[in-house]
Amino acid sequence: MRVAALYDVHGNVHALEAVLCDVEREGVDELVFGGDIAAGPFPRQTLELVRSLDAVCIRGNADWRDGEWGAHQWVWDQLGEEGGEWLKALPDHAVLDGIFFCHATPRSDIEPVTPATADERLADILAGVEQELVVAGHTHMQQDRRVDRWRFVNPGSVGRPYEDAPGAYWGIVGEEIALRRTDYDLEAAAEATRASGHPRAAELAEENVLRVPSREGAIAVFGG
Ligand SMILES: [Mn+2]
Numbered sequence: 001m002r003v004a005a006l007y008d009v010h011g012n013v014h015a016l017e018a019v020l021c022d023v024e025r026e027g028v029d030e031l032v033f034g035g036d037i038a039a040g041p042f043p044r045q046t047l048e049l050v051r052s053l054d055a056v057c058i059r060g061n062a063d064w065r066d067g068e069w070g071a072h073q074w075v076w077d078q079l080g081e082e083g084g085e086w087l088k089a090l091p092d093h094a095v096l097d098g099i100f101f102c103h104a105t106p107r108s109d110i111e112p113v114t115p116a117t118a119d120e121r122l123a124d125i126l127a128g129v130e131q132e133l134v135v136a137g138h139t140h141m142q143q144d145r146r147v148d149r150w151r152f153v154n155p156g157s158v159g160r161p162y163e164d165a166p167g168a169y170w171g172i173v174g175e176e177i178a179l180r181r182t183d184y185d186l187e188a189a190a191e192a193t194r195a196s197g198h199p200r201a202a203e204l205a206e207e208n209v210l211r212v213p214s215r216e217g218a219i220a221v222f223g224g
Pocket residue numbers: 036060061062103109137138139
């Protein structure tokens with residue numbers, strides 16, 4: 001089975017539309033959204049698009065929390081009560097074809113695993129997970145690593161990547177693992193983002209669409 005793993009879309013509907021075109025071309029068997037779906041400049045449009053697809057969705061920290069690890073009140077206002085409740089009711093993990101999908105780690109939706117996280121610590125985090133392939137996001141950085149009997153894959157972030165180049169990051173998982181990056185019209189997305197009404201619209205357009213935080217910088221912020 002080939003599963004498209006779309007994590008951390010963060011309300012960037014323009015990036016998501018571009019990725020879905022690539023997903024369509026790939027002819028995958030299943031589509032998984034790995035959480036932090038709507039918290040960003042186009043929450044309502046993103047959620048409508050996600051819900052129109054035949055996809056498995058799990059919940060990230062920003063799909064239910066408030067405050068530092070949650071979504072801005074503006075996002076909840078855009079989503080409305082029904083949209084917000086739908087996100088909050090999502091499961092925190094899914095198992096498909098023997099693959100374990102979670103947002104950050106199997107035991108937490110906010111615990112970061114970065115390339116700087118030691119193997120021993122990652123093995124400790126994964127202890128008790130029977131599936132050998134674990135797919136997780138949250139740090140917005142692609143990773144594909146093996147530790148003990150597990151393979152741990154982060155497909156990166158569709159809508160708010162912390163990578164060395166802008167674009168939309170995602171992956172195909174299954175017997176083969178393929179980490180992907182899709183180009184989209186950054187100028188058009190940035191212009192729309194500036195006009196989105198999000199309280200941090202200008203910052204999102206400049207620092208999360210046209211340019212993106214570097215992996216190195218993000219690792220320093222998340223720690224190991
Ligand atoms: Mn997250």
